[in-house]
Amino acid sequence: MSKSILIADDAPIIRLMLKDIITPLGYQIVAEAANGEEAIQKYKEFKPDLVTMDIIMPIKNGIEALSEILKLNPKAKVLMISAIDQKEYLTKAIKIGATDYIVKPFEEAKVQIAIKKALGDHKL
Amino acid sequence: MNESKNIKFNKTVQLITKMSLDMASVVFSKLTKTDAKIIIDKIYSDDISNISENMNKNSKEVMASLVNLVGDTPMKFLFMVPLNDSLKLTDLILEKKIGTHNEFNMYVESSVQEIGNIMASAICNVFVTTCKIKLVPAPPIVMKDFSSTIFQEYTFDLAMEQNEMLVVESHFDLTNCGINCSLFLLPYLESNKILSSIEGL
Numbered sequence: 001m002s003k004s005i006l007i008a009d010d011a012p013i014i015r016l017m018l019k020d021i022i023t024p025l026g027y028q029i030v031a032e033a034a035n036g037e038e039a040i041q042k043y044k045e046f047k048p049d050l051v052t053m054d055i056i057m058p059i060k061n062g063i064e065a066l067s068e069i070l071k072l073n074p075k076a077k078v079l080m081i082s083a084i085d086q087k088e089y090l091t092k093a094i095k096i097g098a099t100d101y102i103v104k105p106f107e108e109a110k111v112q113i114a115i116k117k118a119l120g121d122h123k124l
Numbered sequence: 125m126n127e128s129k130n131i132k133f134n135k136t137v138q139l140i141t142k143m144s145l146d147m148a149s150v151v152f153s154k155l156t157k158t159d160a161k162i163i164i165d166k167i168y169s170d171d172i173s174n175i176s177e178n179m180n181k182n183s184k185e186v187m188a189s190l191v192n193l194v195g196d197t198p199m200k201f202l203f204m205v206p207l208n209d210s211l212k213l214t215d216l217i218l219e220k221k222i223g224t225h226n227e228f229n230m231y232v233e234s235s236v237q238e239i240g241n242i243m244a245s246a247i248c249n250v251f252v253t254t255c256k257i258k259l260v261p262a263p264p265i266v267m268k269d270f271s272s273t274i275f276q277e278y279t280f281d282l283a284m285e286q287n288e289m290l291v292v293e294s295h296f297d298l299t300n301c302g303i304n305c306s307l308f309l310l311p312y313l314e315s316n317k318i319l320s321s322i323e324g325l
Contacts, residue, residue: 010237010263011234011237011238011241012230012231012234013214013217013218013231013234013235013237013238014234014238016218016231017217017218056241056245056260056261056262056263057263058263082245083151083241083242083244083245083246083261084245084248084249084260084261085245085246085249086248086249086252086253086260088252088258089260104151104155104241104242104245105151105154105155105242
């Protein structure tokens, strides 16, 4: 069975772009979320192998959602994908337990490598 | 770059503004896969009523992304693109032939939303790195209306607090794409005072 991914981003165009990047790798997009609260709910429901998480989102931001998902499952894999390129946010996300951090606008290859790495499918 | 006689921006603020808009150019080019350059037209301060009056003269129907930059030096960010050009921007972002998108759907709105988010974030990133202040964007709001209406609505809370407004007005130079976008950066007067006091850049 292919590994499952949840995409959390408030911009539908980014969710579409990520789907186009991820699907050819053979992973299954099981759900999408448009804010941090929805991401937590969808995580509980689908228990995906990986979450791609934006930071600036309405209702609940990506850092808060990351924190709550890791409380639900300390082994959860969450890849942060955000336009915020600030040391404070990067350090905070990694300290909380994010698997990796990619800055938008992203390059397709970079996202694919980070996802494969997070899921243990990347060979050097 | 023109400067008004009423200028209140000092050299430091001008430099940071230029650096942040250069960075916004870079991310915009990367996102739209174009050779885009943001050109600063004017940095000026004026009465809010005068600014609104000028906006009314050249009002056209646009799609806009409005972002509040929150932190030590609050500002407002506004990206506007004429309706038809927003379709072209969507094609560019999705790497489709220009003309593929011919109706307004959630992806068109979302393109403008995300351009706002990415450029506003880039601006915040430069302010944080160079000035060591805290500044992050709030989630963008997308609006489709006349530019004068959007501008008025967006500056309403600024107008409640101050009579004058500082404006960084700019347009985009997109080689061979025929897209006309504009960007406004509106720092609160208090923010300008804080930025002006920063030395040693």
